[in-house]
Amino acid sequence: MRLPPFTLHRPRELGELLELLARYGDDAAVYMGGTELLLIMKLGFAEPGHLVDAKSIPELGELHVSADRLAIGAGVTHRRIERHHDVQRALPVLVDLERRIANVRVRNAGTLGGNLCFAEPHSDPATLLTALDAEVELAGPAGRRRLAVADFILGALSTALDPGEVLTHVHVPVPGPDTLVGYERIVFTERPAATVAVVRGPAGARVVVGALGPRPMRVPHAEMRLVEDDIDAAVEATSSAVADTDTEPGADYRAHLAGVLLRRAWSAATANALSVPGAAAPTKQG
Amino acid sequence: MHVDLVLNGELTAIECADNELILDVVRERLGLTGTKRSCDMEVCGSCTVLLDGLAASACTTLVAEADGKELVTIEGLSDGDELNPVQQAFVDHAAVQCGFCTPGMIMSVQALAMDHPDADDETISEYLSGTICRCTGYVKILEAARQVISE
Numbered sequence: 135m136r137l138p139p140f141t142l143h144r145p146r147e148l149g150e151l152l153e154l155l156a157r158y159g160d161d162a163a164v165y166m167g168g169t170e171l172l173l174i175m176k177l178g179f180a181e182p183g184h185l186v187d188a189k190s191i192p193e194l195g196e197l198h199v200s201a202d203r204l205a206i207g208a209g210v211t212h213r214r215i216e217r218h219h220d221v222q223r224a225l226p227v228l229v230d231l232e233r234r235i236a237n238v239r240v241r242n243a244g245t246l247g248g249n250l251c252f253a254e255p256h257s258d259p260a261t262l263l264t265a266l267d268a269e270v271e272l273a274g275p276a277g278r279r280r281l282a283v284a285d286f287i288l289g290a291l292s293t294a295l296d297p298g299e300v301l302t303h304v305h306v307p308v309p310g311p312d313t314l315v316g317y318e319r320i321v322f323t324e325r326p327a328a329t330v331a332v333v334r335g336p337a338g339a340r341v342v343v344g345a346l347g348p349r350p351m352r353v354p355h356a357e358m359r360l361v362e363d364d365i366d367a368a369v370e371a372t373s374s375a376v377a378d379t380d381t382e383p384g385a386d387y388r389a390h391l392a393g394v395l396l397r398r399a400w401s402a403a404t405a406n407a408l409s410v411p412g413a414a415a416p417t418k419q420g
Numbered sequence: 421m422h423v424d425l426v427l428n429g430e431l432t433a434i435e436c437a438d439n440e441l442i443l444d445v446v447r448e449r450l451g452l453t454g455t456k457r458s459c460d461m462e463v464c465g466s467c468t469v470l471l472d473g474l475a476a477s478a479c480t481t482l483v484a485e486a487d488g489k490e491l492v493t494i495e496g497l498s499d500g501d502e503l504n505p506v507q508q509a510f511v512d513h514a515a516v517q518c519g520f521c522t523p524g525m526i527m528s529v530q531a532l533a534m535d536h537p538d539a540d541d542e543t544i545s546e547y548l549s550g551t552i553c554r555c556t557g558y559v560k561i562l563e564a565a566r567q568v569i570s571e
Contacts, residue, residue, distance in 0.1 A: 135460050135479075142421070142438040142484055172441075172480045173461055185438075187484075213474070237550025238531065240462055242474040243481065324463055 135176040144187045148273060148302070151188055155298045156275060158184045164300055166209055167244035169236070170252040194247075194302060199224050204306040208247030213238075215246060224308045226406070227315045231258050236324055247301045250283065253349070255290045256325035261344030262317045264352070265331035268306040274299030290348040312336055316403030318395045319345075328388060330372070330395035332403055334360050341368065343392050346376055356396065365400050369393040425486045428452075428496030436483045443467050443478035446493055454494035454523045458552075465551030466520065468527040469493050475531035475547075494523035497530065506530045506568050515564040517555035525551050529565045539569050 142165075145151040155162050163182035165171055166189060174180050188194055194209035199220035206215065215221055216232040235241055235249075235258055249259050250270060263283045270286045272279050275298045283304075286294050295301065309315050313335030319326040329344035341356040355371035373393035380388055423434045427450070436445060446452040446469070458466035460479045467478040470492040471485065478493075497504040503511065506529050516522050525548070532539055532547040539547075544565045553561065 136444070137439040137441065139437065139439050142482070168480065168482065168485075169462060172482070176460070176480070233546065237463070237465070238528070238535075238547050239465070239468060239475045239477045239550060242476060 137172060137175050138178075138181045140175075140181075140183055140185050142185050142187060144190050146190050148191055148193060148300075151186055151191060151300060152273065152275065152298065154184070154186045155300065158186075159297065162186055164188055164251070166248040167211065167240075169240045169244035170248060170254065188300065196303075197221075200308075202308050202310075204228075204304075204308060206246055206304040206306065208251075208301045208303060209245055210247070211243065211245050212241035212249075216241065225306065225315075227317050228259075228262065228306070231262055231317055234258065234319070234321075246304055250286065250304065251293055251295065251301050253287050253289070253291050253293050254325070255348050256327070256345045258317075258319060258326055258329060258344075260287055261329040261342050261350045262331040263304070263306060264344075264350040265317075265333045265340040265342040266306055266309070266315070267340070268304060270301050271303040271305060272296075272299050273302045278302075280305070284350070284352070287349045292348075309333065309335060314400075314403040314407050316399035316401070316406070318399040318402060320391060320395065328391045328395055330392060330399050332360065332396060332399045334403070341372060341396060343372060343376060343395075346388050346392060347379055351375070351379065360400075365397065368400070369397050372396045421484060423483055423487045425488070426490040428492055434483060438482075438484065440483045441479060442469060442476070442481045442483055442486060442491070445483050446478065446491075452493050452495050456520060456523060458520070463550075463552070464521070464524070465528055466524040468524040468531070468551065470527060470531060470534075473531075473534055475528060492527075494527055497526065504530070505571055506533065506564075509564040509567040509571075510561075512567065513560045513564040515557065515560040517553070517557040521551060521553045521555075525553065525561055529561075529568055532565065533568050537569070539565075541566075544569065 143154050162184040165185040165187045189209050194207040196207040197210045198205040212232045222229045268283045269280045315333050317331045319329040326345050331342045333340040339357040339360040341353045342350050344350045353372050353375045356368040359368035373389040376392045377389040456466040458464045462477040462480045469478045472489045506526050528551045536543050
């Protein structure tokens with residue numbers, strides 16, 4: 135398959151990139167790893183006349199790890215995240231997730247920022263980042279702003295990016311030692327069929343189901359049950375929430391899957407906690 | 421556009437359109453047909469090449485990405501008639517059935533050996549899980565990969 139014709143631009147600064155996006159409007163697409171964009175262009179689903187390659191903008195290639203957060207530039211590849219020792223120390227669950235995305239070639243080229251901007255419902259990172267209360271930083275004609283990942287992904291292939299706006303960074307809070315984090319998925323082909331992320335800390339719990347709807351879905355009822363350490367009730371609440379929103383054939387199977395994945399994610403989260411000295415273990419195990 | 425790269429050890433200049441992909445140019449313009457086109461969507465691994473030492477899907481990578489970089493295709497592994505260790509391991513274990521996926525498999529194991537010289541079985545599987553053999557000859561391929569890592 136051939137790509138439709140386009141002009142490739144390689145700005146060296148963010149300002150230059152924003153100018154190009156303003157100049158070409160709807161006819162421009164930001165190009166990073168190309169693992170999603172080039173694919174849909176080959177399939178004829180998009181035909182931008184201008185690709186704006188953002189890989190040469192130094193700011194977007196930065197990856198900073200501090201005690202309480204990760205700042206991941208939009209140009210940082212999955213490979214860099216999965217092989218970064220400080221990320222491994224700070225948030226091993228993210229490294230485990232990154233290692234399982236697609237295949238090694240896609241991870242060498244593809245970026246976390248690009249993954250979020252594409253908003254493919256079967257995205258691994260979106261589910262976990264929603265549960266971690268991660269944020270995206272955007273830059274555009276009106277300046278910079280931050281949005282929760284949960285508010286950034288609006289639906290299947292749809293984000294809150296305004297015209298002329300670009301994602302510059304992903305900011306991920308690093309959970310403290312008193313917070314449990316787990317992520318599990320089931321995968322039959324290249325992309326996961328169902329994903330569940332769970333976080334429980336002093337401020338409360340998050341249960342997020344991904345890939346079973348147009349965007350990651352929080353399950354507040356399951357979160358309340360987890361705060362009470364009742365994993366059985368949380369599993370039931372998660373299955374019910376999926377059954378309530380899924381009207382396609384096979385919904386009962388997918389509802390069951392979501393519950394199973396929550397139980398596994400919670401087991402993984404508590405097992406991780408038990409292996410970390412000083413970390414909080416739940417009072418009742420699921 | 422003008423692209424300067426090191427292709428299989430040789431300085432090479434390519435004039436190409438912005439939308440040209442590595443797979444099309446190496447196969448059709450440069451006559452390097454060892455890199456195979458199969459799924460054409462980054463899933464099967466048949467078109468795997470090394471770009472600055474990292475495995476890449478030639479089917480979905482712009483030639484522009486190779487500018488200023490080193491590109492290695494399957495033709496660049498051997499030294500004349502002398503096979504490189506990955507190729508030799510595939511021969512030793514008869515890790516070939518129909519042979520169509522073999523160049524991509526060899527390039528993937530080459531990438532594995534460079535990324536993880538002490539790879540365990542889980543890591544070997546992680547690399548090979550992105551390459552598909554329709555003959556399902558994975559056992560021999562795994563044996564070949566293990567030999568490369570143990571050497």
